[in-house]
Amino acid sequence: MIAGPTRTRPHYGIDAPPIPALLGAAAVASAAAATRWHTGRTPLAVTSAVLLAGTGIYLHTTLRGKLRAWEEILDRAALRGDEHLLDLGCGRGAVLVAAARRLPQGRAVGVDLWSADQSGNRPEATLANAAAAGVANRVDVRSADMTALPFPDNSFDIVTSAMAIHNISSAAGRHRALAEAIRVLRPGGQLLIADPAPFVRKYAAHLRQGTPRALGPGYWYSGPWLAVSLLHIINQDTLEHDQPAPPIDA
Incomplete structure (x- = not known):
């Protein structure tokens, strides 16, 4: 069977790519800190969740x-x-x-x-x-x-x-x-x-x-x-x- 021509799709990139990268990195850092420190663990975990959600929303939008x-x-x-x-x-x-x-x-x-x-x-x-x-x-x-x-x-x-x-x-x-x-x-x-x-x-x-x-x-x-x-x-x-x-x- 002969394969048909390869079809490509447009790729529009990511808007301001440093922003989701920074949001994601901050989410990971907050999560890591929450696992190490007993004091302030809950606020850090919440911060990590908010930042992670923000990263996902940003990527979905772009x-x-x-x-x-x-x-x-x-x-x-x-x-x-x-x-x-x-x-x-x-x-x-x-x-x-x-x-x-x-x-x-x-x-x-x-x-x-x-x-x-x-x-x-x-x-x-x-x-x-x-x-x-x-x-x-x-x-x-x-x-x-x-x-x-x-x-x-x-x-x-x-x-x-x-x-x-x-x-x-x-x-x-x-x-x-x-x-x-x-x-x-x-x-x-x-x-x-x-x-x-x-x-x-x-x-x-x-x-x-x-x-x-x-x-x-x-x-x-x-x-x-x-x-x-x-x-x-x-x-x-x-x-x-x-x-x-x-x-x-x-």
Whole structure:
């Protein structure tokens, strides 16, 4: 019997890998201390259990939970299939590829600075994941700063960002990224940002649009203290909504 071709699956890596490593190490250290010391054994055992649970929750979110959350987010966005979509801080392409699957006549463009905030974060990994998902012909990636996007105004029907904008160190920088997202978004287009809940509340206040929506335990990074919320905004520009998006240079 001749074996068929080997199928590969996309691999999106682990978000901020030092964090679950540190949580797990702290859980093991607390458990070890609890077995040695009679004084304080119960608090140490409880601490170990909490840290171990947090590690498991973190890994579930980064490997499965966020993928399921974005499937729901994109389903709710009700894409036609011919849109131009931009993903800010695309990383290894979890959101980018999920969106591209919904764009048989469209285009999904990802931008990133390819920092070490995600394991194996590089453009080649993103393109490999797009190929593994069968959507390589719909995906482009670029090295670009989300605070100074290299695209004309009104270039995209949808702009997404998952756990990226909050990594900009200053409030002014985050505000520039939000302004750039709005600038390249077509009138009537959708802006979808998932970030830690406190940041999303500030984005909504700054833009004076949208109501943050909690994405639930499946998008907790170790626990409810690092819960992720979504900001969904419809660009209310007064230009005609049926104006086609301008071409995006390759």
